[in-house]
Amino acid sequence: ADGGVEGKTFVIGTDTTFAPFEFRQDGELTGIDMDLVRAIGDEEGFSVEVRSLGFNAALQALTSNQVDGVIAGMSITDERKEVYDFSEPYFESGIQMAVAKDDDAITGYEDLKGKTVVAKTGAEGETYAKSIAKKYGFKVKGLDQSATMYESVKSGNAVAVFDDYPVLAYGIAQNNGLKTVTDKVPGGSYGFAVNKGKNTALLASFNDGLAKLKANGEYDKILDKYLADPT
Ligand code: GLN
Structure with a gap:
């Protein structure tokens, strides 16, 4: 029992x-x-x-x-x-892409061609990024922590991060050095x-x-x- x-x-x-x-x-x-x-x-x-x-x-x-x-x-x-x-x-949540706040080169998925993006290993953001990676010609690198993901975008090791939009929005509102440029993708x-x-x-x-x-x-x-x- x-x-x-x-x-x-x-x-x-x-x-x-x-x-x-x-x-x-x-x-x-x-x-x-x-x-x-x-x-x-x-x-x-x-x-x-x-x-x-x-x-x-x-x-x-x-x-x-x-x-x-x-x-x-x-x-x-x-x-x-x-x-x-x-x-x-x-x-309720879903996925969104974010780039460095001062990055004006990436304004959509088309601009990711030949570049590397980061997402969390095993997370929906990674699944989504991988699902469009071939179409747009970019590489997805998995990392374990959101903090590390954001750092790698700010330091230029990756051009974008795919993460949950409520979490991205919270960080961006606190001036974490990122911004979103694409629409939210509804998720689970x-x-x-x-x-x-x-x-x-x-x-x-x-x-x-x-x-x-x-x-x-x-x-x-x-x-x-x-x-x-x-x-
Ligand atoms: N919501 C996402 C998922 O379940 C990410 C969760 C997380 O990063 N903690 O895959």
């Missing part, structure tokens, strides 16, 4: 730096995903021990049952549904994931808690905390 979740501690894998969903502030892991999973735990009576593993590493840890669940701005995709079970979606919404057929009580409890947080206004409060216009 699966048992309940009450009083239990679950190990949750996440990405390293994926603001505003997970990032460190004064050494503490914070962000929408962190607040959500902790608030759901409080609501449902379970505790979480979060491991900041990196996106691809978190997915691998989930596959090998080294973590009970993953919350990492992780998109619900048909391919992933073959190996993981997802919660109800909690945030974010969901909390468990290994297929495992931790069914945790998954049910996440969905139950999420519904409660949506009903009592706490979900909106968490989003506002990170996304509301500061003015």
Whole structure:
């Protein structure tokens, strides 16, 4: 039997730096995903021990049952549904391309011919970039962290980065040295994931808690905390 979740501690894998969903502030892991999973735990009576593993590493840890669940701005995709079970979606997302703020040479995918772009290994941004790479004649280099991806564009090692648009928008609003020049590409919404057929009580409890947080206004409060216009 699966048992309940009450009083239990679950190990949750996440990405390293994926603001505003997970990032460190004064050494503490914070962000929408962190607040959500902790608030759901409080609501449902379970505790979480979060491991900041990196996106691809978190997915691998989930596959090998080294973590009970993953919350990492992780998109619900048909391919992933073959190996993981997802919660109800909690945030809409998709992909966008960004270039260095002072780069006027790249204004569309056509300008990527013969160039190298970066994306996160195992992420939707990488899948999307690879899906159009041949058509536009560019090379895709996979990196493990969004921060490293952005740095490589700013230093000129790559001409563009493909990442989730809410994350790019958040960074750009904080003057991270990038800008977007192409349209958003709709993608999968974010969901909390468990290994297929495992931790069914945790998954049910996440969905139950999420519904409660949506009903009592706490979900909106968490989003506002990170996304509301500061003015
Ligand atoms: N949403 C994207 C995906 O699931 C990227 C997630 C991430 O980089 N943390 O592939």
